[in-house]
Amino acid sequence: MTELPKKTKDEKRRKDEDLFKVVDSTIDYRTYLNLIQIARRLNIKEYLGAISSGKEARIYPARTFDDTYYAVKIYYTSTAQSKRAIKKYTIGDIRFEDIKVTNTKQLINTWAKKEFKNLSRLYEAGTRVPKPILVFENVLVMEFIGENGIRAPLLKELSDEEITQGLYEDLIQQVEIMVKGAKLIHGDLSEYNVIVYDNKCYIIDVGQAVPIDYEDAITLLKRDLDNINRFFENKGINIRPTEELLIKYGVTGD
Numbered sequence: 001m002t003e004l005p006k007k008t009k010d011e012k013r014r015k016d017e018d019l020f021k022v023v024d025s026t027i028d029y030r031t032y033l034n035l036i037q038i039a040r041r042l043n044i045k046e047y048l049g050a051i052s053s054g055k056e057a058r059i060y061p062a063r064t065f066d067d068t069y070y071a072v073k074i075y076y077t078s079t080a081q082s083k084r085a086i087k088k089y090t091i092g093d094i095r096f097e098d099i100k101v102t103n104t105k106q107l108i109n110t111w112a113k114k115e116f117k118n119l120s121r122l123y124e125a126g127t128r129v130p131k132p133i134l135v136f137e138n139v140l141v142m143e144f145i146g147e148n149g150i151r152a153p154l155l156k157e158l159s160d161e162e163i164t165q166g167l168y169e170d171l172i173q174q175v176e177i178m179v180k181g182a183k184l185i186h187g188d189l190s191e192y193n194v195i196v197y198d199n200k201c202y203i204i205d206v207g208q209a210v211p212i213d214y215e216d217a218i219t220l221l222k223r224d225l226d227n228i229n230r231f232f233e234n235k236g237i238n239i240r241p242t243e244e245l246l247i248k249y250g251v252t253g254d
Contacts (some may be wrong), residue, residue: 125181189224
């Protein structure tokens with residue numbers, strides 16, 4: 001009987017270790033503990049290898065015991081490579097003006113909360129984005145866009161034959177819902193943060209998205225539309241001029 005508590009503890013530790021099929025520098029000890037808590041809450045069986053890596057975060061598929069997949073976005077806490085941009089789009093957002101950020105960890109956790117809030121607002125407005133599941137400190141869990149842990153391709157990754165007029169029209173419609181429905185501007189939209197699944201566009205990476213009354217919102221929207229138009233025009237697609245789209249969305253370029 002005296003060995004039972006130790007055995008139970010060891011078994012628990014082994015179960016926790018079994019969650020992680022790939023361990024890398026992103027997963028510091030605090031994040032490791034956060035992922036364990038999230039796994040227990042969402043019935044996650046294992047976290048798989050990273051499928052996306054950016055300047056401020058890395059994304060991992062997570063598989064539950066009933067074979068549901070989530071996308072788990074882990075924001076870097078040891079270094080903030082985009083700290084200046086994160087400060088600009090977080091501290092400059094009126095929705096977060098009451099939050100006092102005194103160190104990098106608080107800044108990153110606030111950024112994660114901001115992306116969760118933006119996703120929730122977009123999803124509720126009908127914009128096609130990954131459904132937000134939960135946020136806990138520097139970890140954001142979302143709907144997985146793809147099949148069996150394999151991410152659907154980015155717009156950038158499609159072949160020329162897969163780039164169609166219909167895809168362009170779908171994307172500018174999603175931007176319209178984002179602007180007129182959710183009243184948000186993405187602020188960094190391009191072929192690198194649109195996922196295409198079942199011939200439909202899903203907008204991702206919305207941490208920097210800001211309300212339409214943000215100081216530089218119209219400038220950011222114009223840049224987003226210019227990026228989309230540039231990409232599709234280079235693929236031979238008939239595009240709608242940026243100024244025409246701004247009028248369609250109910251804003252001006254002034």
